[in-house]
Amino acid sequence: MTEPDFIVETRAFYDAVATEYTDLFRDHLGGAPVDRAMLALFADLVRTERPDARVAEVGCGPGRMTGPLHRLGLDVQGIDLSPRMVELAGQAHPEVPFVVGSMFDLPFRDGELTGVVAWYSIIHTPAERLPEVFAEFARVLAPGGHLMLAFQVGDVPSRQERPFGYPVTLDFRRLRPERVEELAGEAGLAVTSRTVREPEGEEPTPQAYVLARKPKA
Structure with missing residues (x-):
């Protein structure tokens, strides 16, 4: 395919x-x-829901959030589209399992996870494909499970061209918290918290954090 x-x-x-x-x-x-x-906060929420909670960071990159989640006591696995990122994540955090995979087809059974983290990782998905991503997050979450997302706030994408001199280009899409809440609701997830902070340092836009939960049956 x-x-x-x-x-x-x-x-x-x-x-x-x-x-x-x-x-x-x-x-x-x-x-x-x-x-x-x-x-x-996310770690506390999922541990409260289930002490032996299984969690995945989707789009984990080199594990810069997966490692801290593990240190917070979570049984966490990292998933990333980039084989090289997965390789570096495993070197930096040998105590955590990392696999190559896509957020469109997560390697988990229905309802297998108590938590999913997508930390600045839905930002490369075209707007029309985001409902599929949120449906997949909802599929792998158990009833009562939590989803946490982080993203830049805005409407205009930022295009990165030839970073570090490499011949590659990628759009970093910004999102509105209201739209992210809509996407979560359409996937059957209830938003429990929305936080927006002002830019810090060289950040060009506000940053948002959205927490949602899969309702219990």
Whole structure:
């Protein structure tokens, strides 16, 4: 089956920049108290729902959030489209399993997970394909399970061309929290929290965090 162009482009982009990207964001959480707080909140929510909760970070990159989630006591697995990112994630966090995969076809049974994290990873998906992604998140979540998303707020994509000198290009799509809430609702997930913070440092836009939950039967 032929893959859509946006998936091929996303994989090629992150395969190319994986080493530099990993170095650039290696210590990101040290200066990001809101991000740390959101991860801790998510960990507390899923542990409260089920002490032996299984969690996946979808679009995990080099594991810069997967590792901290593991240190927060979660049984977490990382999934990424880029084989090179998965390789680097495994080297940095050998205690965590990482696999190559797509958010359109997650390697989990229906209702297998108590939590899903998509940290700036839905931003490369065209708007018309996002309902499929949210439906897949809902499929793998157990009743009572939690979804956490992070993304840049806005309407105009940011195009990255020749990062670090590599001959690759990728669009980073910004989203409105209201639209993300709609997508979650259409997939049968109930939004429980929406947080928007102002840009910090060199960030060009506000940043948003949305938490949603799959209702219990």
